[in-house]
Amino acid sequence: MAQTTKYVIKYKLNGERRFEFAQLVNGSEEEAKAALDAIHGQGEDVISDISVSKAL
Structure with a gap:
């Protein structure tokens, strides 16, 4: 299994600013x-403006 790192994903969901953490x-x-x-x-939600950075 590959080595993973915790990242924070900042994005917009249907125009609303959100964030999630992911390995x-x-x-x-x-x-x-x-x-x-x-x-x-993979419904009708529009995901845009994705930026990824390492979580602190």
Whole structure:
């Protein structure tokens, strides 16, 4: 299993600012989008303005 690091993902869900914590391998935007899709499902919600940084 790959080594993971805790990241904070800042994003907008339907225009509302939100954040989530996730264990990611490399902290890429694509990996963060996949984690957000897993959290929110792939319904009609619009996820935008994704930024990823290491959690303190």
